[in-house]
Amino acid sequence: xxxxxxxxxxxxxxxxxxxxxxxxxxESFSGYYWTWIRQSPDKGLEWIGQINHVGGSSxxxxxxxxxxxSVDASKGHFSLKLNSLSAxxxxxxxxxxxxxxTTWYDFWGQGTLVTVxx
Amino acid sequence: DIHMTQSPSSLSASxxxxxxxxxxxxxxxxxxxxxxxxxxxxxxxxxxxxxxxxQSGVPSRFSGSGSGTDFSLTITDLHPEDFATYYCQEGYSxxxxxxxxTRLDVK
Numbered sequence: 001x002x003x004x005x006x007x008x009x010x011x012x013x014x015x016x017x018x019x020x021x022x023x024x025x026x027e028s029f030s031g032y033y034w035t036w037i038r039q040s041p042d043k044g045l046e047w048i049g050q051i052n053h054v055g056g057s058s059x060x061x062x063x064x065x066x067x068x069x070s071v072d073a074s075k076g077h078f079s080l081k082l083n084s085l086s087a088x089x090x091x092x093x094x095x096x097x098x099x100x101x102t103t104w105y106d107f108w109g110q111g112t113l114v115t116v117x118x
Numbered sequence: 119d120i121h122m123t124q125s126p127s128s129l130s131a132s133x134x135x136x137x138x139x140x141x142x143x144x145x146x147x148x149x150x151x152x153x154x155x156x157x158x159x160x161x162x163x164x165x166x167x168x169x170x171x172x173q174s175g176v177p178s179r180f181s182g183s184g185s186g187t188d189f190s191l192t193i194t195d196l197h198p199e200d201f202a203t204y205y206c207q208e209g210y211s212x213x214x215x216x217x218x219x220t221r222l223d224v225k
Contacts, residue, residue: 045162045205045216060213094161103209104152106173108161 002027004109006095008080012116018082022095022109029053029073032097035105036069036080040091050098051078085116120144120208124217130225136194139220141206143187150210151189153182156219157202165204166191193222 008020036048049059051069095109149169154162166182206217
């Protein structure tokens with residue numbers, strides 16, 4: 001059974017950088033896009049970006065170049081960095097997977113509440 | 119970006135009832151719509167993919183239909199565990215987008 005387990009800092013200050021990692025258990029890294037999605041009361045569910053096992057990535061233009069995804073397939077995890085944080089980035093952040101040539105998310109991480117506050 | 123409008127935003131029903139939630143896209147998107155259930159404090163769970171396909175392990179009381187711009191999720195014979203929030207998601211173009219959610223609660 002596939003499991004995605006995420007970890008990272010949950011309380012940050014404005015202008016700092018968010019860093020989250022998602023470990024993938026029970027599945028190969030290839031053949032999927034590994035994705036970050038966040039959820040806030042204001043914006044609902046928002047797609048952040050995705051990356052494959054060789055580092056091919058795409059991002060939501062709304063994040064204006066603040067986001068970077070990386071992958072370490074040998075260690076079985078992928079990561080999210082979001083810089084120049086503001087209160088508007090306060091949200092629950094999820095990792096999830098989508099299989100190549102599909103567009104639905106069948107496995108999700110448990111979510112991490114990230115709060116940006118001075 | 120494609121905008122997905124769900125209706126209603128909230129819905130009250132009783133155990134045993136049937137309910138339908140709709141989602142409308144701002145442009146035609148074929149069958150690139152998927153439905154999720156989210157219970158408080160947990161991640162969304164995939165119910166239906168590609169408009170009408172039941173995800174493995176999901177009860178058959180859940181069904182989806184539609185194509186083009188208009189889609190629906192129907193739940194028949196509501197069980198207590200079905201009271202949750204439901205989201206549609208389009209997968210037609212990047213960035214993918216979600217509907218704003220429909221909260222289903224007990225009448």
